[in-house]
Amino acid sequence: MHCARSVSNRPRPSAGADSRAVKRLLLIGGGHAHLAALSVLSGGRSAGLLPILIAPSPRLLYSGMMPSWIAGQSRFDDCVIDLARICKRSDIAWVEDEITQIDFFNRIAHGRRARHEFDLVSLNVGSAVSLGTQVRVESLVLGAKPFSDFIQRWERWRAQALRQARAHRLLVVGGGAAGVEIAFALAAMVRREPAFAGSSVTLATQAPLLPNMAPLARALARGSLTVAGVALEEGLRYVGCEAKEALFSDGQAIEADLVILATGATPPGWLSDSARRAGFLVTPQGALQVGADLRVSGASDAFAAGDCAQIVGQDLPRSGVHALRQGSVLGHNLLALGRGAQSDLASYHGRRQTLALLNRCDGSAIAAWGRLAFAGRAAWQWKRWIDTRFVAGFR
Numbered sequence: 001m002h003c004a005r006s007v008s009n010r011p012r013p014s015a016g017a018d019s020r021a022v023k024r025l026l027l028i029g030g031g032h033a034h035l036a037a038l039s040v041l042s043g044g045r046s047a048g049l050l051p052i053l054i055a056p057s058p059r060l061l062y063s064g065m066m067p068s069w070i071a072g073q074s075r076f077d078d079c080v081i082d083l084a085r086i087c088k089r090s091d092i093a094w095v096e097d098e099i100t101q102i103d104f105f106n107r108i109a110h111g112r113r114a115r116h117e118f119d120l121v122s123l124n125v126g127s128a129v130s131l132g133t134q135v136r137v138e139s140l141v142l143g144a145k146p147f148s149d150f151i152q153r154w155e156r157w158r159a160q161a162l163r164q165a166r167a168h169r170l171l172v173v174g175g176g177a178a179g180v181e182i183a184f185a186l187a188a189m190v191r192r193e194p195a196f197a198g199s200s201v202t203l204a205t206q207a208p209l210l211p212n213m214a215p216l217a218r219a220l221a222r223g224s225l226t227v228a229g230v231a232l233e234e235g236l237r238y239v240g241c242e243a244k245e246a247l248f249s250d251g252q253a254i255e256a257d258l259v260i261l262a263t264g265a266t267p268p269g270w271l272s273d274s275a276r277r278a279g280f281l282v283t284p285q286g287a288l289q290v291g292a293d294l295r296v297s298g299a300s301d302a303f304a305a306g307d308c309a310q311i312v313g314q315d316l317p318r319s320g321v322h323a324l325r326q327g328s329v330l331g332h333n334l335l336a337l338g339r340g341a342q343s344d345l346a347s348y349h350g351r352r353q354t355l356a357l358l359n360r361c362d363g364s365a366i367a368a369w370g371r372l373a374f375a376g377r378a379a380w381q382w383k384r385w386i387d388t389r390f391v392a393g394f395r
């Protein structure tokens with residue numbers, strides 16, 4: 001049965017547009033992919049689209065700069081992008097809401113504040129780290145993603161820790177690029193801020209450090225962590241926390257006051273549940289399966305990009321780089337569908353190998369490209385130039 005479409009949050013088509021012909025395009029999530037798509041979609045109204053961006057917060061923390069904010073190298077405001085302002089500039093409607101479920105059949109996204117109808121939908125809601133069941137946990141356990149949760153809980157913990165002014169045991173779990181950078185950032189914070197004097201930083205990981213990087217980059221990271229005072233524990237599979245301990249599968253435990261999990265992020269459960277209900281294919285990790293044109297497999301009116309999507313036949317790592325690059329293809333394809341030009345869809349073919357720049361949070365970085373890698377101030381200046389130029393492009 002077709003449900004009646006009623007919405008309490010319905011931006012109007014611009015004056016002069018033929019409202020019968022205009023397709024409501026819901027862009028759910030203000031992630032890196034939609035950010036890149038917005039400039040393409042700014043001409044959406046003339047192509048018969050009414051683009052609406054929905055996210056729980058207008059602030060997008062740029063992941064490339066998140067560690068430098070924790071380390072105290074950058075101010076928070078310098079690392080965030082104001083989605084509402086960009087929407088205004090691009091003639092795209094902005095709605096603040098958190099989507100909790102999508103009825104793909106009736107084309108309705110259910111948010112905490114309102115229901116949102118759509119003719120076309122694009123999903124770019126990122127990913128989250130599962131915290132597992134929190135039973136009798138006295139230490140604070142934070143997931144590195146989603147950033148909206150991380151920011152709130154990190155700021156609360158930090159304010160409390162600064163008041164206590166005592167040594168803390170800080171544990172990062174996960175030895176990928178995100179976990180390594182967070183460990184560098186915490187070590188820099190401990191060095192920089194007298195209130196954290198005497199605190200320890202440990203990085204625990206199951207797989208070898210930086211499993212997706214070549215031996216030279218790994219060796220540089222391992223040596224740099226030692227120099228930064230980070231204790232590295234490899235071969236430990238995290239299973240959960242109890243009281244003030246992080247527990248690992250071989251019965252080992254590490255005492256900690258703060259545990260940050262960077263154990264690999266998965267798309268939010270509500271999205272995979274909604275997709276499964278609609279009969280769409282979802283990977284075992286919960287990502288929506290999409291074609292190279294970023295259209296959800298089996299759907300004519302739904303697209304997905306970034307961490308919450310997996311392109312069939314392309315085994316790409318989850319990264320902001322791929323999400324951003326997908327954004328322009330996504331924008332192009334949404335405009336093409338707005339014009340009814342189904343045959344004009346572009347494809348995204350990502351390369352697995354991309355430049356990695358890991359911030360050591362001491363005024364230097366590790367640069368890695370394939371088997372090549374080097375560390376030093378030049379790598380940091382390179383990274384800083386890329387990051388600040390990127391954020392400045394959205395001011």
Ligand SMILES: Cc1cc2nc3c(=O)[nH]c(=O)nc-3n(C[C@H](O)[C@H](O)[C@H](O)COP(=O)(O)OP(=O)(O)OC[C@H]3O[C@@H](n4cnc5c(N)ncnc54)[C@H](O)[C@@H]3O)c2cc1C
Nearest residue numbers: 029030031032033063099125126178306307319320321323
């Ligand atoms: C510490 C750290 C450092 C990293 N550094 C790098 C790096 O240097 N380079 C790199 O390439 N990658 C990096 N990454 C990975 C990168 O963060 C992700 O791959 C990237 O952010 C994915 O982008 P996205 O477009 O999929 O979504 P995101 O950029 O994560 O954005 C998701 C958006 O969806 C919104 N959203 C979430 N839930 C809902 C909902 N229910 N309803 C509506 N909107 C919602 C959010 O508010 C947000 O606006 C890092 C990750 C971490 C954890």
